[in-house]
Amino acid sequence: MNTTPKRRNAEQTKARILLAAQKAFAEVGYARAGIRDIAEAADISSPMLLRYFGSKAGLFEAALTDAVSLAGVMEGDRKEIGKRLVALFNDPQQEITPPAIIALSAGDPDARGITARVTEEHVIGPFARWLGGPGAEARATEIFMLATSFVIYSRQLPIITNNPAREMEISAWLAQSIQAIVDESGSA
């Protein structure tokens, strides 16, 4: 049993916890993501996790805040942002997209308020400012409504997953719908 003892590094540990938490919340939702399971996935004990983040709700807020970055998607050709957003949300390698966590935590009474606040501050707010023009906030909300439900239907409910043709069709529709909302900046 003389295994070399574990290296101690608080920053790395916190990062591992956040990553494990994001995966868990995005896969099984807030209520079903257990603190012990997350801790185990991060190779740490659950009391340690709680010392870093205070409570399960605290961990969720930290994980969500860390995950909701729209990282560079608002840079580049404005005419192509619909496609960029869909690509971001539908990247099979990146399972922890903002809409995924929003979708799976919006239902939980404990997580709702946190999700609402973080989403407004870090996603809808910035995106609305980027959009600009009249009704920017409402239009930003519409876009993330679409994206969130897309995640529910394409990732959680096998309705689409079972039918790749349907998924393609709906992805295209989504990108086009988002683009239309972005482009309508002149009117209303």
Added chain:
Amino acid sequence: MNTTPKRRNAEQTKARILLAAQKAFAEVGYARAGIRDIAEAADISSPMLLRYFGSKAGLFEAALTDAVSLAGVMEGDRKEIGKRLVALFNDPQQEITPPAIIALSAGDPDARGITARVTEEHVIGPFARWLGGPGAEARATEIFMLATSFVIYSRQLPIITNNPAREMEISAWLAQSIQAIVDESGSA
């Protein structure tokens, strides 16, 4: 303590349980809706509830199946179905709309499969047949994606709730978007 004993009526009891279950699932999601709480709301003991529905998953399936009726919404003027759907989903008195339960249970591993099956069979399938034309299933899915996300944002996240003007704006957009999907039957 000589209160008149409780009338025994299995059918009425089952109906009360279903109603209480629908409310609970729609309000706090599958995971957080406790069998005891539902039983109490239905004025019955939890073992009785389990005898009628077998398990929590069984209860969920029954409650969902009973709730997802599109009751008459597919009758009437085809040009107004967008408004009828939004009215159905946004009726403050009817809190147990299909999208509400879908939205709040899609995240849970235990509820996912049930939600997918029941939704496909009782909502998307029939609606797609009503829609008709090419890509009917994909278009029906798009419509319920829209409706589901609307519920998440308008009922669960205070982003919209706190801002009635924004809610009006988004309701109108939703009705119009649904109508557009319905009307495109000729093309593609």
Added chain:
DNA sequence: GACATAAGTTATCAGGTGATAACTTATGTC
């Protein structure tokens, strides 16, 4: 009116939950 049946109850089980207290040990500093 006895009786079988179904509707209902209470008591309880085994396991999982978030959280806390108390303890150990690695690590950088003087």
Added chain:
DNA sequence: GACATAAGTTATCACCTGATAACTTATGTC
């Protein structure tokens, strides 16, 4: 090299979860 501190652990608490066993009692039928 002693030592304070922070990083980590194990053991445990109080509570809630779905589910089951065993018991009671209302109700319709012959």
